[in-house]
Amino acid sequence: MTLSSSMNVHRLGLLVSVIFIILNSTGSLAVASKDWRGLASDTKSHLVKNHESFSRLHMMRRLASASATKVVSVDDYGAKGDGGDDSEAFKKAWNVACSSEGAVLVVPKNRIYHLKPITFSGPCKSNLTFKVYGRIKASVRLSDYDKDRAHWLMFNNLTDFRMEGGGFINGNGRKWWANSCKINKTLPCKAAPTAMTFYECKNLRVADLIIQNAQQMHLLFQKCVNVIALNLLVSAPEKSPNTDGIHVTGTQNILIKNCVIRTGDDCISIVSGSKNVQATDIVCGPGHGISIGSLGAGKSTDYVSNVLVNRARLSGTTNGVRIKTWQGGSGYAKNITFQNISMRNVTNPIIINQNYCDQNEPCPEQASAVQVSNVVYKNIKGTSASEVAINFDCSKSYPCKGILLQNIGLVSNSGESTKASSLNVRYTKMGNVYP
Numbered sequence: 001m002t003l004s005s006s007m008n009v010h011r012l013g014l015l016v017s018v019i020f021i022i023l024n025s026t027g028s029l030a031v032a033s034k035d036w037r038g039l040a041s042d043t044k045s046h047l048v049k050n051h052e053s054f055s056r057l058h059m060m061r062r063l064a065s066a067s068a069t070k071v072v073s074v075d076d077y078g079a080k081g082d083g084g085d086d087s088e089a090f091k092k093a094w095n096v097a098c099s100s101e102g103a104v105l106v107v108p109k110n111r112i113y114h115l116k117p118i119t120f121s122g123p124c125k126s127n128l129t130f131k132v133y134g135r136i137k138a139s140v141r142l143s144d145y146d147k148d149r150a151h152w153l154m155f156n157n158l159t160d161f162r163m164e165g166g167g168f169i170n171g172n173g174r175k176w177w178a179n180s181c182k183i184n185k186t187l188p189c190k191a192a193p194t195a196m197t198f199y200e201c202k203n204l205r206v207a208d209l210i211i212q213n214a215q216q217m218h219l220l221f222q223k224c225v226n227v228i229a230l231n232l233l234v235s236a237p238e239k240s241p242n243t244d245g246i247h248v249t250g251t252q253n254i255l256i257k258n259c260v261i262r263t264g265d266d267c268i269s270i271v272s273g274s275k276n277v278q279a280t281d282i283v284c285g286p287g288h289g290i291s292i293g294s295l296g297a298g299k300s301t302d303y304v305s306n307v308l309v310n311r312a313r314l315s316g317t318t319n320g321v322r323i324k325t326w327q328g329g330s331g332y333a334k335n336i337t338f339q340n341i342s343m344r345n346v347t348n349p350i351i352i353n354q355n356y357c358d359q360n361e362p363c364p365e366q367a368s369a370v371q372v373s374n375v376v377y378k379n380i381k382g383t384s385a386s387e388v389a390i391n392f393d394c395s396k397s398y399p400c401k402g403i404l405l406q407n408i409g410l411v412s413n414s415g416e417s418t419k420a421s422s423l424n425v426r427y428t429k430m431g432n433v434y435p
Contacts, residue, residue, distance in 0.1 A: 203225075208231045218243060287317050
């Protein structure tokens with residue numbers, strides 16, 4: 001579902017996972033709910049109010065500026081799209097668009113623009129749309145990233161910003177993968193750039209883009225508020241290291257919808273400081289599944305709450321829906337619902353691991369842990385590539401609590417029985433639960 005540019009009052013579909021905000025013929029907003037029992041009532045109320053106000057403000061500002069749209073093409077500022085570096089032209093075009101009222105910055109189709117690391121900073125004069133019709137590719141020279149190895153395209157401090165257009169964002173990551181310590185064990189482990197980072201943005205929409213072959217993570221939302229990520233195709237080879245599809249950190253009120261994610265790491269990863277996160281209509285695989293965490297690394301205090309994953313299809317992933325926390329940390333992961341999910345040939349379909357250890361040396365046993373509570377698994381069916389289809393490995397000191405399994409059916413790829421393993425967990429079963 002997409003937002004109609006003509007704002008057809010009978011078809012405005014800003015679907016916030018299971019919240020439908022519909023613009024009626026008088027221009028008022030009506031709200032209906034569907035299948036969101038996993039969320040607390042105060043969370044539902046907060047989500048509705050937040051997205052109502054966001055949508056109303058967003059529409060009013062765009063209507064006010066529609067008649068005075070300034071179109072800024074990167075070609076007009078020197079971009080050639082001929083294999084050379086177009087970074088300076090993009091910077092110039094951005095500065096003009098950002099300082100204009102209601103501008104549209106355009107990357108024309110049928111050309112490939114090569115960029116070094118670049119930051120698109122706000123605040124801008126008013127709402128800004130970045131239309132990517134063509135292809136943007138990253139510089140392959142590692143020396144171009146000497147000043148900042150963590151970012152390629154950075155969008156910083158923007159409000160009412162849209163990025164869309166159906167074009168391609170290509171991180172050109174193969175050289176970075178070859179130099180990863182996970183591929184070549186003799187090399188030291190070093191950071192690699194995230195392809196697209198949105199930092200401290202508010203009222204943000206990223207839609208209708210193809211993001212591929214990131215140097216490391218593909219799309220990062222960090223410390224953002226009110227985000228819609230819609231109709232995205234994210235892809236990298238299955239063996240590409242650390243190429244998470246969409247990574248959410250310190251971000252509140254985010255909807256991820258209608259996305260196909262096939263990478264070498266988590267399709268979606270949600271980490272500390274994230275709240276009111278919804279992912280719906282997701283296709284995932286290959287990859288490492290949909291993850292909460294990791295949390296608590298280095299004895300950190302981390303918080304994640306109010307997460308809904310609804311209508312997802314996972315295929316050939318190394319995990320299904322996963323919560324992972326390190327020993328020694330603190331904080332919580334709570335009010336989380338995974339529902340209406342199909343799995344095919346998935347290893348570890350349902351897993352909570354409070355003893356996560358992603359390092360060469362064994363992790364020592366520690367008493368403190370991130371508390372995992374109020375987690376719902378509902379209507380999850382399919383086939384498991386591992387004998388253990390449900391695995392709850394929870395902390396002795398902080399057992400998992402408030403876990404609900406409802407209508408679960410997971411068998412082996414051959415149709416044979418699977419097993420459930422549980423340690424230090426309190427859970428309830430409803431309906432048919434197998435294993």
